[in-house]
Amino acid sequence: MSQLDVLSSRNTLSDSETAAVASLAHHRETMLAQVEAWSTINSGSRNLPGLVAVADQLLAAFAPLGGTATLRDPAPATAIDTAGTERPLLHGQNLHITKRSQAPVRVLLTGHMDTVFAADHPFQTSQWLGADTLNGPGTADMKGGLAVMLAALSAFEASPFAPLLGWEIVIVSDEEVSSPGSAPLLIEAANRCHLGLTYEPALPDGTLAGARKGSGNFSAIVTGRAAHAGREPEKGRNAILAAADLALRLKALTADDLSVNPAKIDGGGPNNIVPDSAVLRWNMRPSNPVAQARAAAAIDTLAAEIAATHDVAIHIHGSFARPPKPLDANQQRLFDLVRTCGAAIGLPIAWRDTGGVCDGNNLAATGLAVVDTLGPRGGAIHSPQEFLCADSLIERAQLSALILMRVAQSGWVR
Numbered sequence: 001m002s003q004l005d006v007l008s009s010r011n012t013l014s015d016s017e018t019a020a021v022a023s024l025a026h027h028r029e030t031m032l033a034q035v036e037a038w039s040t041i042n043s044g045s046r047n048l049p050g051l052v053a054v055a056d057q058l059l060a061a062f063a064p065l066g067g068t069a070t071l072r073d074p075a076p077a078t079a080i081d082t083a084g085t086e087r088p089l090l091h092g093q094n095l096h097i098t099k100r101s102q103a104p105v106r107v108l109l110t111g112h113m114d115t116v117f118a119a120d121h122p123f124q125t126s127q128w129l130g131a132d133t134l135n136g137p138g139t140a141d142m143k144g145g146l147a148v149m150l151a152a153l154s155a156f157e158a159s160p161f162a163p164l165l166g167w168e169i170v171i172v173s174d175e176e177v178s179s180p181g182s183a184p185l186l187i188e189a190a191n192r193c194h195l196g197l198t199y200e201p202a203l204p205d206g207t208l209a210g211a212r213k214g215s216g217n218f219s220a221i222v223t224g225r226a227a228h229a230g231r232e233p234e235k236g237r238n239a240i241l242a243a244a245d246l247a248l249r250l251k252a253l254t255a256d257d258l259s260v261n262p263a264k265i266d267g268g269g270p271n272n273i274v275p276d277s278a279v280l281r282w283n284m285r286p287s288n289p290v291a292q293a294r295a296a297a298a299i300d301t302l303a304a305e306i307a308a309t310h311d312v313a314i315h316i317h318g319s320f321a322r323p324p325k326p327l328d329a330n331q332q333r334l335f336d337l338v339r340t341c342g343a344a345i346g347l348p349i350a351w352r353d354t355g356g357v358c359d360g361n362n363l364a365a366t367g368l369a370v371v372d373t374l375g376p377r378g379g380a381i382h383s384p385q386e387f388l389c390a391d392s393l394i395e396r397a398q399l400s401a402l403i404l405m406r407v408a409q410s411g412w413v414r
Contacts, residue, residue: 011343017405020159021345021398024151031147031393032134034061038143039126039136044118045177051092054113058095058146058171065153067099067167074174074181080317082266084221084279091181092173096189103166105412107404108193108368109153110186110359111146111375112175116382123384132391139388140378145199146171148375148393152400156408159401165408168193175359178217178321186362194412195334196363196370197400201378204389208373210335210351211327212361213259213285214292218318220246220303222267224310226276236274240267242310243278249302250282257291259355260284285355288324296320322361325372327353334369341402347395374400 013021043054059069074091081087092114100106115138117123126136138144149169156162168189172182179186190196202208222243227236247262254260260282267278286292303314327335335351342349351373360372377392 011340013344013402016160017402020155020401020405023158024155024394024397024401027151027397028390028394031151031397032390034147034150035134035139035144035388036126036136038146039138042117042119042124043114043138044116044121045091045114045174047119048090048092050119051113051173055093055095055173058113062095062097062150062169065097065099065150065157067097069095069097072096072185075184077180078317080219080221080279082279084223084277086317089180094173094182094185095169095171096185097169098167100163100166101168101192103164105164105407105410106166106168106193107407108189108196108363109149109167109169109199110196110363111142111149111171111199112173112359113146113171114173114176115141116176129387132389134388134390135386136388137386140201140376140386141381142199142201142375144378144388144393145201145375148396148400149199151393151397152404155397155401156404159405161405161408165404167404172359178215179359179362180321183321183362186359187366190363190366190368193368195407196360196368196372197374197403198358198360198363198370198372199375200358200360200373201375201381201388202373202392202396204377204379206348206350206377206392208338208349208351208371209354209356209360211353212325212357212372213287213355214320214324214361215322215357216284216292216295216318216320218282218284218299218316220280221315221317222246222278222280223313224274224276224278227274229272229274233274237276237311238274239278239312240265240275242306242312242314243267243280245310246302246306246314247280247282249306250299253295253298255291257287258284258295260295284320285357286320286324288326292320292324322357323365325361325364330367330369331364334371337406338371338399338403341406342399345395345398345402347399
């Protein structure tokens with residue numbers, strides 16, 4: 001039996017582990033102060049000044065851990081506007097911190113500083129809904145998770161196991177918009193590390209996400225031909241009609257292992273003109289790589305068929321930015337360790353599959369074992385009812401601190 005197997009089956013704490021876990025017992029107020037302060041700064045994915053402000057606060061908060069901290073520029077990205085023109089898409093910088101990069105075992109801890117709430121969204125402040133329920137933008141998703149990550153690392157760094165483990169932190173600015181600017185940094189870090197911990201919120205009952213579907217966002221730019229709708233409609237080539245036909249055929253691809261959501265059609269104009277341009281936008285969520293490959297091939301086939309049927313031109317923009325994340329043996333190995341660590345501190349751990357996606361999808365696609373819902377318990381995320389279960393901050397920090405200590409002792413190998 002390997003040392004990892006021994007640690008994965010040990011439901012008791014050593015004296016050193018007990019001391020590290022106990023050191024977090026009185027951190028509730030500190031962690032809550034961090035969450036409330038970070039949540040008062042709007043950091044919607046497109047609010048670049050707000051992202052700068054949050055990044056500055058995170059730099060200061062994580063500085064006591066030591067290590068080398070940098071703000072990394074995002075990779076270039078583009079999007080299609082309502083007129084069908086490809087435009088540059090701007091994203092914020094990403095926080096990257098490394099410590100003990102030459103250690104034999106290295107863990108990647110990831111999170112995001114952005115939220116789904118834009119600078120002009122009415123949901124901007126926090127309020128207490130009870131002694132342990134904090135409602136506010138990003139309290140659960142995932143400024144609460146960042147506080148958990150920081151507290152866990154602080155306890156781990158004070159433990160005797162710290163010299164055995166190196167770590168990297170990547171906190172991105174664009175996770176809520178599929179991480180187009182940060183994906184290269186995430187993959188680069190994943191390829192240097194042995195396992196990953198990501199701090200999306202757990203469900204209110206503490207359940208973690210297991211397998212995740214993948215996700216792809218696409219746009220089809222349809223170019224037809226304008227004509228007078230009354231005098232000579234036969235000379236027109238209706239881009240709206242072609243886009244609608246494509247939407248219906250894409251939706252028909254839906255299967256047990258693939259969901260398709262045609263979401264929006266832009267285009268058209270006055271009622272007396274055959275519309276010559278349209279943009280169709282849709283999302284696809286495959287459960288496995290086979291379904292993803294089938295969907296990608298179907299997009300090309302359907303675009304060609306629709307173009308020929310309606311005598312229009314169609315250009316496809318987009319990709320599967322989040323690959324599927326199956327709960328395979330590699331992932332199960334880490335989940336088993338997390339479950340044992342939970343049992344050792346009296347915290348039951350369960351998980352279930354989900355159609356939601358996160359940076360954990362991208363990390364797992366590199367072959368990295370990653371658990372991606374290690375943040376606090378919370379719910380109603382992406383809505384003005386978002387809430388954080390404040391009583392879960394300490395328990396989740398203790399869980400992560402113990403995971404780090406057990407990994408440091410085990411000599412984890414990919």
